Amino acid sequence: MRAIEFPEYGGPEVLRLVEVPVPRPGPGEVAVDVSWAGVNFADVKARAEGYRVDALPYRPGLEVSGHVRALGDGVEGLDVGQEVAALVGGGAYADVVVARAESVFPLPEGLDLRTAATLPTVLPTAHALVHEVGRLRAGESVLVHGAAGGIGTAVGQLARAAGAGAVYGVASTDAKAAYALKHGYDEVFRPETFDEDVRRVTGGRGVDLVLDPVGGDTLRRGLGVLAVFGRLVSFGNAGGGAPWQVGQPELYGQGHAVAGFSVLGLAQTAPAAARALTERALRAVSEGAVSLPVTAEFSLAEASEAHRLLGGRTSTGKLLLRVRD
Structure with missing residues (x-):
């Protein structure tokens, strides 16, 4: 599968499109075929200065939307093929990601995949x-x-x-x-x-x-x-x-x-509280209290261009990577 990673810290040019093995979910995990990945300033800081990076090479990205690909042992309440949004600890710029089940959310009725990718962190x-x-x-x-x-x-x-x-x-x-x-x-x-x-x-x-x-x-x-x-x-x-x-x-x-x-931090230390918070927040979208406009989108291979725009501090709203149609 395709993924974006950087082998060293630096400008947007250090981002590389690479071929890597498809990950499989372990117990309590969910594999997701990614449709869209959100681009956040935390990703830019990770690439530029090692924010929350534990080792190189590193694959950036914290949030995705897509379809459930596979379920690990013990996962309930989700089905293969279901449309979901997910918060991941890293590696969202990829064709397939693995996330903890408590950080994977079925989409509320009326919420499309493109919009859903803007939500898990923001x-x-x-x-x-x-x-x-x-x-x-x-x-x-x-x-x-x-x-x-x-x-x-x-x-x-x-x-x-x-x-x-x-x-x-x-x-x-x-x-x-x-x-x-x-x-x-x-x-x-x-x-x-x-x-x-x-x-x-x-x-x-x-x-x-x-x-x-x-x-x-x-x-x-x-x-x-x-x-x-x-x-x-x-x-x-x-x-x-x-x-x-x-x-x-x-x-x-x-x-x-x-x-x-x-x-x-909340997702790592209090996952149940983070899940309840996210469910409340998603209801605000489904009820029409808030919308998150996508102001720019890029292909996965154009991740460096997304970082260049966000890092230049000229963007507004939300930026996305289009991983698959």
């Missing part, structure tokens, strides 16, 4: 940021960094559906800002001035919830725009800054709280 993350971790209440305000990305696109819609009083975004260009404004955002600010802008539009009050995938100085500035009893959720370190720390002086005075979230 939608549970967005749902958790708004509800389980961010605990957004009706009437509260939220600030979302990366508002035009896949997660940002979903968060804007979910926050609006949850009754947010104001949904503010941060995006780096006019084009990204215009895109975000179509997906639930009231106003979109620039990274350089977002803290000043938040204070201006809120009359100095600040926002109730900040969602931050950037880290570093951006995260520290985000703490500064929290309202009394506000919460900040960190869900990435796209800026590549040094690990951050926050303590009593920053939190005690106004009752601030800081939390973190990773859907991959």
Whole structure:
């Protein structure tokens, strides 16, 4: 079968299309014939700097949609040929992947395979940021960094559906800002001035919830725009800054709280909770509360072009690899 891997860290050109043996599922596992694979910034970080890579060569990719190819011993509730979406620990850029059964989800009625490939990482993350971790209440305000990305696109819609009083975004260009404004955002600010802008539009009050995938100085500035009893959720370190720390002086005075979230971490440490979260998130799609537009698609052999686009920070929405028609 075909797969994409990289033998060394570097730019998009290190991605290689290779022929490898077809994997077989072990006990508690499911093999999936891949139709579509999602492309995420975590894949770019893996290729460029070894994020979550345990050994080289490495096959990137975290999410797929397709048909069940084979079931390992002990797997129940799935059938060969069934349409599914799956979260995998790596190797999604391939004709066939193997995933743990608890991370494989039958598609809800009306959900097509192309759309389903956008969901396994993005939608549970967005749902958790708004509800389980961010605990957004009706009437509260939220600030979302990366508002035009896949997660940002979903968060804007979910926050609006949850009754947010104001949904503010941060995006780096006019084009990204215009895109975000179509997906639930009231106003979109620039990274350089977002803290000043938040204070201006809120009359100095600040926002109730900040969602931050950037880290570093951006995260520290985000703490500064929290309202009394506000919460900040960190869900990435796209800026590549040094690990951050926050303590009593920053939190005690106004009752601030800081939390973190990773859907991959949750899937590894609490798979039952990750499955329940994903099922709740998928219902939001089937009920029409949120949609995830695919803004670009590439063939499997064009994976390097997908990485070049995503790594250039000019893309919006969700990028996919078309593995088979």
